[in-house]
Amino acid sequence: MLIGIQTEIKNDYGNYLKKIFASVDVLQYEWDIITDDILYKENENTEQGLFKSSVLDGQCFNKAISKPSYYLIFADFKAYPSGVNRTKIQTFEDFMQSECEIVFMCCDSSFIEIYCKDEKILRTIYGNCKNFDCESVNYISIEQAKGRTLVAF
Numbered sequence: 644m645l646i647g648i649q650t651e652i653k654n655d656y657g658n659y660l661k662k663i664f665a666s667v668d669v670l671q672y673e674w675d676i677i678t679d680d681i682l683y684k685e686n687e688n689t690e691q692g693l694f695k696s697s698v699l700d701g702q703c704f705n706k707a708i709s710k711p712s713y714y715l716i717f718a719d720f721k722a723y724p725s726g727v728n729r730t731k732i733q734t735f736e737d738f739m740q741s742e743c744e745i746v747f748m749c750c751d752s753s754f755i756e757i758y759c760k761d762e763k764i765l766r767t768i769y770g771n772c773k774n775f776d777c778e779s780v781n782y783i784s785i786e787q788a789k790g791r792t793l794v795a796f
Contacts, residue, residue: 645765647746647758647783650772652715654752659715660708662775663747663757666767669708670701672722672744675729678795679720683713700725718749719795735791748795756783758793 652659674694681693693707722745723729730741738746738758746758755777759765765782772780 645782646785650755650777650780651753656712656714665771674699674704675721677719680717715749735788
């Protein structure tokens with residue numbers, strides 16, 4: 644069974660999150676922002692922190708990722724269905740035992756891992772990554788994911 648995706652993005656400004664999550668209903672989730680080392684331009688200034696809160700509803704999350712251009716350095720966020728308990732997730736096993744539905748991690752400005760319990764959404768994200776020229780887009784099976792740390796560092 645497939646549970647995740649590994650890919651690489653260009654080490655540059657872009658609206659990668661919007662492209663990755665295109666056709667995914669991000670509004671249905673509450674987004675737990677763990678790490679937000681993302682730069683963006685605002686009124687000719689470079690700002691740090693794309694997300695303005697540690698927990699965002701889907702509408703605020705969508706607004707943030709819809710900015711025209713930002714630079715992912717390190718990012719770690721988890722999506723939960725609205726109204727469920729959010730728990731600390733550090734390992735793949737934590738993820739599988741939680742009510743979390745999506746884990747997104749970006750390390751070193753280029754390396755992306757996404758885990759998703761809904762295979763239909765996972766396949767949508769995979770297609771999105773392929774369509775906007777991510778490099779080396781690969782699925783991760785449950786067997787491959789066992790024992791992994793799910794924290795961007």
